[in-house]
Amino acid sequence: MKRQIQALAVILVLGAGKLPVEEVATCYLREAKLLTKPISISLRESLGQASFAASLGGLRSLVASITYLRAYREWENINWAKVDSLFQITTRLQPTYFNYWDEASWHMAFNAASSYLYNQEINPMLRGKLYEEHVQRGIDILKEGLLFLPDEPRLWNSLAEIYERRVHDPKKAAECYLEVFRISHNDRYSRFAGYQLAQASDRESWVKGYELLKTAYDKKQRPPSVIDQLKNLEERLNIPPLKRIPDTRPQMEIQHGEVGPSR
Amino acid sequence: MPDSAPSPPAVTVENLTKVFKSGLGKQAFVAVRDLSLTVEKGEVYGLIGPNGSGKSTTMKAILGLLSPTMGKTTIFGKSSTEVESRRDVGFLPENPYFYKHLSGLETLLFYGRLCSMSGRDLQDKAREMLMLTGLEDASNRRVAGFSKGMLQRLGLAQALLHEPRLIILDEPTAGVDPAGSRKIRDLIMGFKERGITVLVTSHLLEQIQEVCDRVGIMAHGRMVREGKLDDLIAVENETELILADASPDLLAEIRTLAESRGAKWIRSGHSRTTLERLFLESTEEPKS
Amino acid sequence: MNSNSFSPARIWTLATATVTQLVRMKIMAFLVVFCVIVVAAGFAFPVMNPEQQLKLLKDVSFGALQIFSVVIAIVSTALLLPRDLEDRTLYTILSKPVPRYEYLLGKLIGVLLLIGAGLFLMDIAFSAVLWLRQSLVLAQSVGALKQEGVATPEAIAQLTEFVGKQGLTWNIHLGVLAIFLKASIIAALSLMISCFASSTLFTVVISLLVTIIGHGQGLIREYFFSEGMNQIMKKLGSAVLAILTPDLGIFDVLDNVINGEIVSAISAGVMIGTAAIYVTGYVLVSHLLFVEKEL
Numbered sequence: 001m002k003r004q005i006q007a008l009a010v011i012l013v014l015g016a017g018k019l020p021v022e023e024v025a026t027c028y029l030r031e032a033k034l035l036t037k038p039i040s041i042s043l044r045e046s047l048g049q050a051s052f053a054a055s056l057g058g059l060r061s062l063v064a065s066i067t068y069l070r071a072y073r074e075w076e077n078i079n080w081a082k083v084d085s086l087f088q089i090t091t092r093l094q095p096t097y098f099n100y101w102d103e104a105s106w107h108m109a110f111n112a113a114s115s116y117l118y119n120q121e122i123n124p125m126l127r128g129k130l131y132e133e134h135v136q137r138g139i140d141i142l143k144e145g146l147l148f149l150p151d152e153p154r155l156w157n158s159l160a161e162i163y164e165r166r167v168h169d170p171k172k173a174a175e176c177y178l179e180v181f182r183i184s185h186n187d188r189y190s191r192f193a194g195y196q197l198a199q200a201s202d203r204e205s206w207v208k209g210y211e212l213l214k215t216a217y218d219k220k221q222r223p224p225s226v227i228d229q230l231k232n233l234e235e236r237l238n239i240p241p242l243k244r245i246p247d248t249r250p251q252m253e254i255q256h257g258e259v260g261p262s263r
Numbered sequence: 264m265p266d267s268a269p270s271p272p273a274v275t276v277e278n279l280t281k282v283f284k285s286g287l288g289k290q291a292f293v294a295v296r297d298l299s300l301t302v303e304k305g306e307v308y309g310l311i312g313p314n315g316s317g318k319s320t321t322m323k324a325i326l327g328l329l330s331p332t333m334g335k336t337t338i339f340g341k342s343s344t345e346v347e348s349r350r351d352v353g354f355l356p357e358n359p360y361f362y363k364h365l366s367g368l369e370t371l372l373f374y375g376r377l378c379s380m381s382g383r384d385l386q387d388k389a390r391e392m393l394m395l396t397g398l399e400d401a402s403n404r405r406v407a408g409f410s411k412g413m414l415q416r417l418g419l420a421q422a423l424l425h426e427p428r429l430i431i432l433d434e435p436t437a438g439v440d441p442a443g444s445r446k447i448r449d450l451i452m453g454f455k456e457r458g459i460t461v462l463v464t465s466h467l468l469e470q471i472q473e474v475c476d477r478v479g480i481m482a483h484g485r486m487v488r489e490g491k492l493d494d495l496i497a498v499e500n501e502t503e504l505i506l507a508d509a510s511p512d513l514l515a516e517i518r519t520l521a522e523s524r525g526a527k528w529i530r531s532g533h534s535r536t537t538l539e540r541l542f543l544e545s546t547e548e549p550k551s
Numbered sequence: 552m553n554s555n556s557f558s559p560a561r562i563w564t565l566a567t568a569t570v571t572q573l574v575r576m577k578i579m580a581f582l583v584v585f586c587v588i589v590v591a592a593g594f595a596f597p598v599m600n601p602e603q604q605l606k607l608l609k610d611v612s613f614g615a616l617q618i619f620s621v622v623i624a625i626v627s628t629a630l631l632l633p634r635d636l637e638d639r640t641l642y643t644i645l646s647k648p649v650p651r652y653e654y655l656l657g658k659l660i661g662v663l664l665l666i667g668a669g670l671f672l673m674d675i676a677f678s679a680v681l682w683l684r685q686s687l688v689l690a691q692s693v694g695a696l697k698q699e700g701v702a703t704p705e706a707i708a709q710l711t712e713f714v715g716k717q718g719l720t721w722n723i724h725l726g727v728l729a730i731f732l733k734a735s736i737i738a739a740l741s742l743m744i745s746c747f748a749s750s751t752l753f754t755v756v757i758s759l760l761v762t763i764i765g766h767g768q769g770l771i772r773e774y775f776f777s778e779g780m781n782q783i784m785k786k787l788g789s790a791v792l793a794i795l796t797p798d799l800g801i802f803d804v805l806d807n808v809i810n811g812e813i814v815s816a817i818s819a820g821v822m823i824g825t826a827a828i829y830v831t832g833y834v835l836v837s838h839l840l841f842v843e844k845e846l
Contacts, residue, residue, distance in 0.1 A: 007839035014832040015794030019772060022798040025825045026769055032818045034804035057766035057799060058730065061806045062614030065607050097810055099602065326646045328846040346650045354646035360638035362568060364575035376564040377647040421643060
């Protein structure tokens with residue numbers, strides 16, 4: 001009996017003593033990016049969901065793969081609601097894997113939206129509405145993913161593409177491209193932002209776009225589109241002739257490694 | 264060990280009491296109550312009693328497998344709570360089992376290593392023990408296929424492997440056929456000749472009486488009788504007389520003589536062999 | 552102190568006997584199942600993009616590794632002690648001059664040797680398949696680049712680097728180390744539980760429960776430490792759970808290792824150190840429970 005009491009005492013003392021050790025170890029491994037930092041509790045849907053994910057332990061990744069495969073199958077069946085809900089589980093299980101967010105939003109904003117838009121069986125009014133809703137869903141997914149991965153250039157790039165091609169909101173697209181540029185330091189994205197700002201309707205954006213493109217031009221990044229856009233903006237902004245770029249097309253230079261994020 | 268100091272007995276049990284606590288609301292069970300006994304060196308001591316009389320509990324306490332509620336036990340002067348006290352003991356539990364996946368030889372090597380034996384010595388000793396217990400043919404067979412008697416003999420081999428000075432046998436003849444139990448008795452006699460102390464329990468009185476120097480009889484956790492076997496079983500006022508080839512006339516004469524001297528004739532008749540002896544005689548192969 | 556009060560040789564004898572016992576119980580048949588799973592995961596899903604294929608292979612393989620290690624850790628440990636007791640093998644072992652803690656250590660080390668060896672073999676099989684798959688994926692992708700006429704040396708180098716990061720790296724073996732550490736803790740925990748449990752089933756169920764809670768222990772701890780909680784019962788409950796269960800979440804680095812995060816020497820040290828604390832603690836408690844256990 002004495003030994004049992006000793007055993008219980010050791011369990012309790014060690015159990016309490018280990019808590020700070022666990023805290024330090026967890027923090028260290030989070031700093032080392034080996035463990036995922038949880039976002040603040042208010043952002044989680046519920047503690048129950050988080051604890052479910054946690055209880056899967058190291059099998060989260062595997063379960064995520066399985067739900068991903070199921071989503072893939074539902075995509076083949078063109079069952080968009082199911083694709084969305086399965087991707088929702090997948091991203092919950094592994095929120096730090098950018099590809100799940102990216103693919104989830106791509107399915108919604110591009111595949112599902114277009115599929116509804118061109119579906120002849122649906123009333124045309126409704127089609128437009130469904131299109132917009134699914135594009136918005138794609139945007140929401142990416143925004144949620146960016147809460148977990150704020151420095152993931154590929155997610156910002158995808159968000160930019162949705163604003164550019166699906167929403168036709170060049171200012172927002174430019175903001176996103178600038179985020180990609182901020183993280184990746186790849187000048188190409190600064191130019192993309194410039195193109196987008198040139199498409200905007202207000203003068204302020206044009207000025208900003210002009211600055212971005214002129215900087216690129218001055219860095220000797222002079223593909224035809226930069227030159228075309230610059231000339232266009234020079235007209236619109238009434239840049240004095242002396243400050244304008246010359247008419248002759250200089251040799252184009254591309255820096256090594258300027259390939260975008262692969263998809 | 265210096266000769267001057269009186270060497271301690273092989274086993275002492277002093278005022279041993281063992282109470283098993285059971286679950287909440289149930290009564291505690293007293294398995295052994297204030298038991299004392301001493302086994303001297305070189306002696307064969309038999310502890311007999313019906314099932315549940317506390318024999319096995321006493322043995323477990325001696326071996327340190329149980330801790331006494333009260334009292335203490337020693338082996339060669341060392342308290343049973345010390346691991347060191349088990350260096351000189353070989354134990355054969357009732358119906359022993361071994362790792363099924365090991366062969367007979369592997370089993371002995373395993374136990375030998377636990378006794379810090381190794382190398383050539385261990386190999387030789389293990390084979391010797393298999394020979395002694397008649398298991399040499401089974402040395403490479405998995406224990407899973409052993410019969411009860413073979414397990415018992417392997418148990419003995421395991422207990423003897425490290426040449427202990429004390430051997431504790433718990434119901435060594437239980438469930439073994441008469442030939443096997445004869446063999447075990449012969450082995451016990453052999454130990455005695457080699458000066459090994461033996462403590463043996465049994466609930467079968469007959470099997471034990473041939474080999475024991477002293478016996479203790481237990482019932483309900485207490486020692487009821489203890490002493491030298493001859494003293495315990497001799498009927499003081501009776502005498503046995505066994506004759507061969509005596510004619511009826513001679514018998515009548517003896518009877519008359521006896522009665523004329525004041526003795527009471529109780530019975531006469533043919534000696535009976537025991538069923539066991541009959542079994543052994545008819546099943547044993549004739550020696551060449 | 553007596554010369555034979557602690558003997559590594561005896562512990563080793565007990566450990567190797569435990570390994571042989573488990574091996575002859577055909578536990579390693581799992582290895583064959585594992586290889587089939589890995590090969591299937593490596594080649595059965597050709598429709599996805601290369602990165603997904605490699606990720607899926609890693610997910611499935613590591614999932615199988617985890618299941619193997621946790622199941623073996625719980626079940627074999629839970630089986631060993633009661634079985635020895637039931638078969639009375641324990642009597643013959645402990646009636647030899649074997650201290651009880653050596654017996655416990657021998658059993659635990661035996662289980663850990665088995666899990667370690669199993670993980671090692673599975674790691675080799677998995678690495679081979681991953682390397683093969685990675686080479687195939689790379690060859691296919693380079694082929695595709697060539698068809699499109701954009702197979703510049705830079706593009707190929709970038710692709711090689713990218714696939715390399717998703718493929719076989721030394722880092723992946725450190726992920727396997729994390730799995731082993733987790734299994735060690737679970738085995739030590741099961742050993743402790745089996746020292747007072749009344750049945751094998753009890754040990755298995757409780758160990759499994761603690762293992763599951765242990766994965767969410769970080770969350771419980773966070774909840775306990777968080778400010779502004781006024782429900783005393785909840786707070787007390789979370790404190791008890793946090794104290795009684797190990798934080799197995801610390802070893803769940805696999806997700807991120809699969810994503811290509813690097814396990815530094817210090818990170819590995821942090822995990823090994825934490826695991827050592829748990830294992831030592833559980834062994835100590837097991838010893839206290841077992842040293843005077845009535846057999």
